[in-house]
Amino acid sequence: MVNWFYVPLQAILNGLLTGALYALIGMGMALIFGVMRIVNFAHGAFLMMGMYATYVLFQATGVSPYYQFPLAGVLLFFVGYATYMGLLRPIGGQVDFMVILLTLGVALILTDGAQLVFGADYHQINIPLLSKNIHLGSQISINAPWLVSFGIAMVLACTLYWLVTQTMFGRAARAIAQNPYAAPLMGINVNRVQAIAFGIGSAAAGIAGALLLPVFYLFPDVGSQFTLKAFVLVVLGGMGSIQGAAIAGLVLGVVESLTSLYWGNQWALAVDFVFFILVLSLKPSGIFGSQRA
Amino acid sequence: MRKWQALIAAVFLFAALFVPLLALTDYTLQILFRVFLFAALGLAWNLVGGYAGQLSLGHAAYFGVGAYGLALFSKVGISPWASVLLGVGLAVISAAMIGKVSFRLRGPYFALCTIAFAEVLRLVAKNLPNVTGGDVGVQVPLLFPHSSIRCFYWSGVLLTSFALALSAWIERSRFGYYLMAIREDQDTALSVGVNAARSKLWALLISAAITGLGGALYASMFLFIVPDQVLPMDISTEIAIVAMLGGAGTLIGPLVGSVVLECAAEIFKNIFKEAHLLIYGVLIVVVVLFMPEGIVGTIVSKLALFKKTPSAPFAAPGRATAEEESQRVAIDK
Amino acid sequence: MSLLEVKHVSKRFGGLKAINDVSFLVKPGEVTFIVGPNGAGKTTLFNLITSVFHADSGSIHFEGRDISHLTPNGAAQIGIGRTFQLVKPLRNLTVLENVMLGAFLRTSSPSKAEKEATKVLAFLQMENVAHLPARGMGLPTLKRLEIARALATQPKLILLDEVVAGMPTSEAIKLALLLKRLPEWGISTIGGIEHVMQVVMRIADRVIVLDHGVLIAEGAPQDVVHRPEVIEAYLGSKYKEIAL
Numbered sequence: 038m039v040n041w042f043y044v045p046l047q048a049i050l051n052g053l054l055t056g057a058l059y060a061l062i063g064m065g066m067a068l069i070f071g072v073m074r075i076v077n078f079a080h081g082a083f084l085m086m087g088m089y090a091t092y093v094l095f096q097a098t099g100v101s102p103y104y105q106f107p108l109a110g111v112l113l114f115f116v117g118y119a120t121y122m123g124l125l126r127p128i129g130g131q132v133d134f135m136v137i138l139l140t141l142g143v144a145l146i147l148t149d150g151a152q153l154v155f156g157a158d159y160h161q162i163n164i165p166l167l168s169k170n171i172h173l174g175s176q177i178s179i180n181a182p183w184l185v186s187f188g189i190a191m192v193l194a195c196t197l198y199w200l201v202t203q204t205m206f207g208r209a210a211r212a213i214a215q216n217p218y219a220a221p222l223m224g225i226n227v228n229r230v231q232a233i234a235f236g237i238g239s240a241a242a243g244i245a246g247a248l249l250l251p252v253f254y255l256f257p258d259v260g261s262q263f264t265l266k267a268f269v270l271v272v273l274g275g276m277g278s279i280q281g282a283a284i285a286g287l288v289l290g291v292v293e294s295l296t297s298l299y300w301g302n303q304w305a306l307a308v309d310f311v312f313f314i315l316v317l318s319l320k321p322s323g324i325f326g327s328q329r330a
Numbered sequence: 331m332r333k334w335q336a337l338i339a340a341v342f343l344f345a346a347l348f349v350p351l352l353a354l355t356d357y358t359l360q361i362l363f364r365v366f367l368f369a370a371l372g373l374a375w376n377l378v379g380g381y382a383g384q385l386s387l388g389h390a391a392y393f394g395v396g397a398y399g400l401a402l403f404s405k406v407g408i409s410p411w412a413s414v415l416l417g418v419g420l421a422v423i424s425a426a427m428i429g430k431v432s433f434r435l436r437g438p439y440f441a442l443c444t445i446a447f448a449e450v451l452r453l454v455a456k457n458l459p460n461v462t463g464g465d466v467g468v469q470v471p472l473l474f475p476h477s478s479i480r481c482f483y484w485s486g487v488l489l490t491s492f493a494l495a496l497s498a499w500i501e502r503s504r505f506g507y508y509l510m511a512i513r514e515d516q517d518t519a520l521s522v523g524v525n526a527a528r529s530k531l532w533a534l535l536i537s538a539a540i541t542g543l544g545g546a547l548y549a550s551m552f553l554f555i556v557p558d559q560v561l562p563m564d565i566s567t568e569i570a571i572v573a574m575l576g577g578a579g580t581l582i583g584p585l586v587g588s589v590v591l592e593c594a595a596e597i598f599k600n601i602f603k604e605a606h607l608l609i610y611g612v613l614i615v616v617v618v619l620f621m622p623e624g625i626v627g628t629i630v631s632k633l634a635l636f637k638k639t640p641s642a643p644f645a646a647p648g649r650a651t652a653e654e655e656s657q658r659v660a661i662d663k
Numbered sequence: 664m665s666l667l668e669v670k671h672v673s674k675r676f677g678g679l680k681a682i683n684d685v686s687f688l689v690k691p692g693e694v695t696f697i698v699g700p701n702g703a704g705k706t707t708l709f710n711l712i713t714s715v716f717h718a719d720s721g722s723i724h725f726e727g728r729d730i731s732h733l734t735p736n737g738a739a740q741i742g743i744g745r746t747f748q749l750v751k752p753l754r755n756l757t758v759l760e761n762v763m764l765g766a767f768l769r770t771s772s773p774s775k776a777e778k779e780a781t782k783v784l785a786f787l788q789m790e791n792v793a794h795l796p797a798r799g800m801g802l803p804t805l806k807r808l809e810i811a812r813a814l815a816t817q818p819k820l821i822l823l824d825e826v827v828a829g830m831p832t833s834e835a836i837k838l839a840l841l842l843k844r845l846p847e848w849g850i851s852t853i854g855g856i857e858h859v860m861q862v863v864m865r866i867a868d869r870v871i872v873l874d875h876g877v878l879i880a881e882g883a884p885q886d887v888v889h890r891p892e893v894i895e896a897y898l899g900s901k902y903k904e905i906a907l
Contacts, residue, residue: 137385
């Protein structure tokens with residue numbers, strides 16, 4: 038009698054926990070897409086970089102990812118900033134086509150580079166927190182690391198939201214997103230703001246990677262699934278809407294979890310894409326999006 | 331310009347027919363088969379991605395459907411070549427469905443949608459083991475009686491020749507003009523009566539047919555396929571890169587691109603055992619930064635400067651200004 | 664018998680009523696100008712006639728048939744050609760190839776299309792730039808290119824949106840005199856213009872004045888231009904120009 042309630046509830050809770058990380062990844066992508074209309078195929082690769090960086094640091098110093106994740110963020114901020122300034126800005130005048138291909142190229146280089154450096158083996162780390170579970174009543178249990186990463190991800194999401202809505206940077210970024218021609222006329226250094234936005238978006242991916250390390254297998258191509266997921270979130274959430282992507286992340290986490298529960302793991306991934314296609318066909322401006330696509 | 335390209339290609343392909351007469355190892359012939367296969371796939375992609383300017387990153391869908399079509403139809407007793415035909419038919423039907431949804435979107439949304447469809451197909455193939463054999467895979471019948479690599483090589487050359495001839499014909503026809511107009515400015519094309527949706531769809535159907543045929547050939551050479559071999563995004567990107575590297579929107583660009591890419595990949599594979607995809611990434615970045623019109627496109631442009639006549643009309647979808655881009659809307663009404 | 668009949672057409676975008684209950688007719692062989700300050704709704708009206716969007720209410724008939732719900736390419740196919748205010752040339756093609764695109768509506772043979780395009784370019788006195796890429800052309804040439812492309816589709820009605828805007832007045836008048844000859848070829852013209860009144864006065868058979876989406880005056884150019892409501896719609900420096 039109780040199982041039909043608690044089992045899905047557990048799945049929903051797990052979904053929310055995973056969803057928080059998706060939200061973080063999605064928000065990063067949404068920021069980049071919103072400000073620059075760039076479809077960043079290297080987003081997942083940046084996540085992978087964050088993950089490997091954290092792994093290396095953990096192996097060397099033993100510091101838990103939950104403490105050292107800001108370093109991954111800083112690293113990926115600079116990587117993102119440099120990528121934008123060095124590669125994306127020079128081709129600024131070209132069609133989307135080329136930008137997509139460029140980021141695809143970067144993703145390939147990073148992914149295969151990681152394979153060269155670290156090998157194709159799967160890695161994982163062990164931290165004491167992994168074995169701790171928090172119990173709510175007798176039926177529900179939450180694995181501690183997920184709860185910690187949920188907390189961190191939520192705090193970062195709120196920080197990102199604050200950044201975009203309350204700071205000068207955020208206002209400049211939104212101005213560029215709305216009208217890239219008027220923005221420089223207002224004294225906004227468009228290139229710098231865009232580079233910073235790209236850096237922040239990439240940092241979000243890097244941090245998500247750090248947070249994923251304890252609970253996920255690490256291997257060179259771990260990022261690509263997240264790149265695709267991030268796109269799905271950006272579209273679902275309404276192009277360029279950070280809040281939308283965050284909510285979409287939570288929703289997707291729950292939907293995947295429930296799909297896993299009732300139809301098996303393998304279909305969880307397919308569900309992402311089915312959702313994606315449905316939204317693109319029926320309401321391209323996204324579930325939370327406005328008319329402007 | 332175009333006539334030169336066609337001539338060079340014709341000579342090259344004719345000479346290619348005689349290559350197996352040299353004493354080459356099976357392995358080398360297999361690589362050469364791959365060169366021509368991807369040249370054909372690139373030429374097919376070029377119709378949609380080059381001439382029509384629609385960046386499809388989901389062509390693996392048609393490749394895989396062609397491959398699985400051959401495997402599954404022959405599993406139920408249909409003869410191999412009839413299965414190939416059915417597989418190609420299935421690829422065309424998939425293209426009709428995918429196109430119907432995807433072409434309503436423009437720019438990056440279109441690309442993402444094509445990726446999504448291909449991924450769905452891959453996951454379906456993986457997760458329905460009773461139908462497709464799942465990750466374990468499925469057997470593929472032999473299309474040529476002697477199981478000799480030579481036959482596959484020749485089929486590759488023939489497919490490339492066919493795709494090239496078709497491209498040449500389309501380039502000079504009204505259909506080709508319409509595709510290019512759609513690429514340059516869809517609203518303008520509409521205002522002169524071009525049925526953009528229909529033209530794009532036709533380009534995709536033709537493209538899918540050739541791609542599906544290529545998939546069936548590929549599958550038959552390996553005699554056994556799994557979803558991650560014929561349906562992953564890697565295949566889609568390789569096809570797109572081949573065309574782009576050589577020059578999207580040019581006639582022989584994909585052929586040149588395939589030769590360069592596959593040779594580079596082979597060389598790289600021997601130096602770095604794993605991680606040979608790195609070369610793809612580097613090549614893409616280099617091409618986008620320094621040769622956005624691809625090898626052939628850049629050559630054609632440079633030659634045009636010398637001749638002081640306008641460059642070939644079918645130049646690559648290169649530098650639109652950001653202002654022009656901003657006038658484009660993400661969705662079609 | 665009218666060629667185009669616009670009946671009680673309205674269109675709103677969000678909160679803004681861009682076209683408010685507009686009705687008028689265009690007879691075959693006429694040159695009509697829709698005149699009005701910026702934002703009056705001229706381009707919206709053109710977009711409605713060519714089915715780029717559909718009206719919220721009212722109907723549009725062309726040659727007696729209801730065309731309120733076509734597609735833009737459908738409108739071109741039945742004989743309505745148009746140019747765009749912000750020129751949209753196909754930059755990587757030559758001028759001739761741009762025009763051929765229009766000609767392809769009526770023939771599928773590239774050689775016939777080329778012949779037709781050459782004829783049109785000759786009419787517009789553009790033979791000397793036929794083989795140059797559109798990318799390098801200046802605005803007056805691009806404006807003529809827009810017209811040439813639309814003319815190559817052999818339309819019965821051509822909509823010219825701000826066709827002389829941005830040109831020096833002498834150019835504008837030269838072009839206008841060319842356009843005056845279109846009815847000889849069986850092509851009726853509707854032009855949309857903001858302020859180059861010299862052109863309107865010289866070649867228009869009828870003038871329709873729009874202001875904020877409302878049709879405020881209609882008639883022969885000399886009549887319309889002196890009406891108080893028309894002068895009021897155009898304030899400031901434009902006032903002087905109209906009170907000629």
